[in-house]
Amino acid sequence: MAGLWSEDALVRMRAADAAEKVTRDRHELLQPYKKELLGLMADAEEKEMRWHLAAMIPRLSLSAEEPELAASLLNGYLEDRSSIVRTFALQGLADFAEHDPSMRPAVIELLREAARGGTPAMRARSRKLLIELERM
Numbered sequence: 208m209a210g211l212w213s214e215d216a217l218v219r220m221r222a223a224d225a226a227e228k229v230t231r232d233r234h235e236l237l238q239p240y241k242k243e244l245l246g247l248m249a250d251a252e253e254k255e256m257r258w259h260l261a262a263m264i265p266r267l268s269l270s271a272e273e274p275e276l277a278a279s280l281l282n283g284y285l286e287d288r289s290s291i292v293r294t295f296a297l298q299g300l301a302d303f304a305e306h307d308p309s310m311r312p313a314v315i316e317l318l319r320e321a322a323r324g325g326t327p328a329m330r331a332r333s334r335k336l337l338i339e340l341e342r343m
Contacts, residue, residue, distance in 0.1 A: 223259035234266040254289040261295035265302035290326040
């Protein structure tokens with residue numbers, strides 16, 4: 208996890224990739240770094256860091272106010288130049304909406320917009336996520 212804050216961009220990228228992969232099945236490993244990861248999400252500029260953070264942040268157990276902060280940051284990622292960052296931001300928002308019914312209408316609308324006018328990756332991911340969220 209320390210590699211996420213390395214001075215070396217390549218180390219940061221590889222650390223983000225490893226952390227994202229390891230925590231797919233071991234969410235609890237992220238929890239001790241919750242505050243730092245939310246801060247890093249706000250500050251990250253490299254697309255590789257941003258898309259991995261967009262995937263990891265929804266895995267955290269967040270306090271009452273923190274999902275709003277995380278969703279705001281993910282909404283900011285929707286403005287990124289990188290299609291993969293925008294696609295992972297949509298996934299992250301959908302992950303939050305699965306557990307927070309109050310977020311679903313807004314996220315469903317974002318997904319509908321992306322399914323109509325996003326990049327090919329965004330359109331494909333949005334269609335898949337819409338099917339899942341609209342069943343709930």
